[in-house]
Amino acid sequence: MEKLVALIPLFPLLGFLYITFFGKNQSKGTAGAIATALVALSFVLAILVFTTQLHGAHATFVKVLDWIHVGSFQVDLSFVVDPLSSLYILFITGVGSLIHLYSIGYMHDDEGFHRFMSYLNLFVFFMLLLVLGDNLLLLFVGWEGVGVCSFMLIGFWYKDHANNDAAKKAFVMNRVGDLGLILGMSLIFVQCGSLNYNDLMIGGSAIGHLGKWATLGAVLLFIGAMGKSAQFPLHTWLPDAMAGPTPVSALIHAATMVTAGIYLVARFSDLFTISEGASQLVTWAGVITAVMGASIALTQNDIKKVLAYSTVSQLGFMFAALGMGAYTIAVFHVVTHAFFKALLFLGSGSVIHAMGGEQDIRRMGGLKSHMPTTYWTFLVGTIAIAGIFPFAGFFSKDQILAHAMENNTVVFALLMLAAAGTAFYMFRMFYLTFHGEFRGTHEQEHHLHESPKTMTIPLVVLAIASTVGGFMGFPHAIGHAMHIEHALDHFLSGSIELTHSHMSVATEIALALISMAIAGMMILFAYNIYIKKATPVLEDAEINSPLHRLLWKKYGMDELYDNLFRKPIDALSAGLYHWVEQKMLLGMVDGSGDAAKGIGRILQPLHNGQIVTYLLAIIVGLIALIFAL
Amino acid sequence: MIALSIFLIPLLTSFLLFNSKTGNAAKTALTSLILMLLVAIGGRVATAYGLTGTLSFPLISSIGFSFSLLWDGPAFLMVLLTIIAGLGIVYFSQDKEIHSSNRFYGWIMMMLSAMIGAFLAGDALLFYLCYEWALIPIFFLILKWGHGEHLSKVTMRFFLYTLFGSLFMMLSLLYVHQSMATPSFDMSAMWAAGKALTAGEQGWVFAGLFIAFAVKMPVFPFHSWQPSTYDHAPIQGTMLLAAIMLKMATFGLVRWAIPMTAVGIAENGHWAILLSVISVVYASFMALTQKRLKMMIAYSSVAHVGMISAGILSNTDQGTVGGLFEMFSHGILAVAMFVVYAIIEKRYGHDRMQEMGGIRTAAPAFAFLTFILVMCNVALPFTSGFVGEFLLLQSLAHYSLVYTAIAGLSVILGAAYMLRGFQAMFLGGNTHAFEALSRNEKNILAIAVLLVIVLGVYPHSLLQLIQNVY
């Protein structure tokens, strides 16, 4: 059964090739249906593969092709099926096929529809390679591949250079992380002699040969993860990536690609466990990102930007969990987050669709009556991310908080703060969008409508998943008391070492209640401001208070990087080109040529062309020679 | 015999072309190249069944100089590259207006012959002769068919600089040669004699060899002849230089420098690796500031070659094999990138990237193919650029992780300048009338892209082939 895994990435690849080369003749409906069906087919296979892992997990390797064999360097195109990868392929293909379906409706009027569907297929292919590869190099193939797809999809509307700039920024910043990953791979290969998971961790323990290099290796891998998963300080590309069409934001920049970093760290949990320093770094990067993302999201008015910063912040939560050794919990949060964040993005897409491209929540309001399905599903997503029982986000987030409480009080306090912020900004956005008076133009109001079925069906499915998805990871202590197993933990234990929490039932319940109470307070707070008092949101020019402005300007990170890296590098290369390249090096070469010419010119008068002079010189020389001898 | 015929076919073709009318020059060259391809592949297969492809007969026995050609994996790989790149160059230019085309193609064929001689040479003196001989055809190609002001100055600079550089190689080879009891330029004798030297001597021998190769590759700070030469040369000349000629130098590292002076490199060759690494970063910075496409490609080529040099010099299996693989990949990529340049330059009349835009709207297939080539240039996995570059970085990491990190900066900078250029030329809304690609142009790009991807997804066979002798 596991052999089928080789087909899972194949289907989306076929979809990409088919639509790219033969798609022009197909109608939009057919092309969309093919793309969606192929991913759905992969999903079915993924379920089959997943079920093989349910009963007694064991890692299986499926080799497809010899790849790079050079001396001791042996890497194949080969897949691994184990709990971690099978879980990942399950939600990648699952959420992926829903978003494909959604895209048929969302992108229907776009002239680049075929191109869009083929890119999405290609993305799914690379994402599946990333998680299925049985070695770091194949992971890197997927890693870079999704980066390129992300580049193509962010800059999908390529006629506007703002989109292209965002795409380029995403790619280049990701490459900063990729360099870390390359170096990490190099270090691991040099020290351990293999890049295969089987040798490193699953079958053997070669990763231990890193010895004193373990921390460096872990940090380098984490730098890769930072780039891909938008962790501080490499997070600034993700909000800009919202320039792409909304399904892209949902699939790539919320549900799947950005969680590749978590996959990487979780996959190398053996390495991070032995390196205390790297784990600390992961925790703090996560915490800083979580707080920073949440605080910026408080002030953003673009519906997608709010969600983008929310994603940044949630990814921070996941990394904080990873750093504290709660690998399974982080993966759990990845899965629940994939559900509710994809739901929220698709919901926002539905809103943008109805608003005719408008993304500013200050121009929305009162959409509830116009688009009920979107409203209710969006509400589910909002509650889920805010962390209210029994929705999915509650379970995963609460377990991260529980781990933090056990490990480090400061981390716990900061994460709690970020969680509170999350509840507030999500409901702020929710109220501004769906409640109150409509604040857009008449034309827009006239145009408001519920989205077509292809778009609402994925919303409903994801809403259901966001509601019940959390039960796969019931909190330990309470679960133990109620004889409910933490299904996910148990399942993942085939791939990842578990770290058990030692919390008592009472503490766990208390924590859950406290965090829900805080979330509830924040929701009421938002309700009070935006519904009851109906405080209007400040226009951009009116933002005066320094703190507000700082947050609204995203801590000035973009400008900082511009001044710290882009401009100096451009100036440096221009300066090097002018001074070193043109003046110095070329000057030296031409200078040596000129010097030869100059010496010639000094001696030139001797050569006057009069044969007599030469003869005289010969004879005088001869006579001189005779006398000298 | 196989090696000899592959060496002779282009040479005879060039003589034939010099003595013929201009009519069917391109066709003749193309036919000859296809013949060479068949002989090369057929010969490779025949070798697998036991036929000897090598050849050696003494020419000047008093100094141990013999005309000896090898036919092993690396030699075959480089010959294959020469033929494929040559095919690309001739195929691309067959429908172009070229004055005195018989002599033009004659020089090209002679150049190919010289380079094949250098790749196949199993004798140090023969290698040196072919290495120098290749300069003559390209000199005339640039001088007669080049363009731009200061053409003669640029050509002379190129010629003298590279000729001067090679003298150091001759000194090194002669030093090794005179250290033998019975002098011989034969490869195995040279290797053995080189190994017998002390580490200090090897360091000096290596220094001479490396300076010669560094000028040709080129490596910082010996590269200053290159950008202006690429700029002034006819596009076919640029392709010859970038795709094949500089590979003589990197190949020389693999074939001569490493086997003779491995100890010397390890103990006294640190500076060469450092220069190569600096070259990678420096050239990337240079590429970043270029406004013109041709110059950007030229500098990006310097960056790639620096990587090849650094990887090879770190002297591991991955470095050698990765270096050879990257030479092959870069050769194909260089031809393809300059074809892209030629296509754009022909339609715009200039190559200032910032003054273009929106080509993608007018020519989506062209944009698609170019994008894949750009991705190969930034070493994206599943393109041939990645396999080579990763192996090279891997090899460098055995030497020093810090150097790997510095050279790896090109991963970031490469993406920055390549995408910046791609965006400026292909994306954006403003459109300029863009004549559709001719069938030849489309074919050559499509084949290059196919090669690049096939080699990226399934490099196994080629890698095994390269390792045939190692």
Add this chain to the structure above:
Amino acid sequence: MEILHNVTINHYLGLSTVLFALGVFGMLYRKNAIIIFMCVELMLNAVNLALVSFSKMHGDTDGQIFVFFIMVVAAAEVAVGLAILMMLYRNRHTTDTDTLNDLKG
């Protein structure tokens, strides 16, 4: 024939020296390329004379063999040299070496 016995090798060498000196001075002072050419011939013959004299004195034929070589070379030189001068005259209508200074640096 008596007088010939009184002629010693020194006389021959003296004549040879005088001829050679005449050739040298002629070359330096004359402007006409043909005269210069003749002066060169004169110098060659001066040398020939010296060689023959030594040959006679030592009684072996080596010197005379040299002389034949020189004569052959001189003949060839005349053929080439005069041809060059012919061409020169056709192009420039002069053989004055003062005006023939194209190689001036």
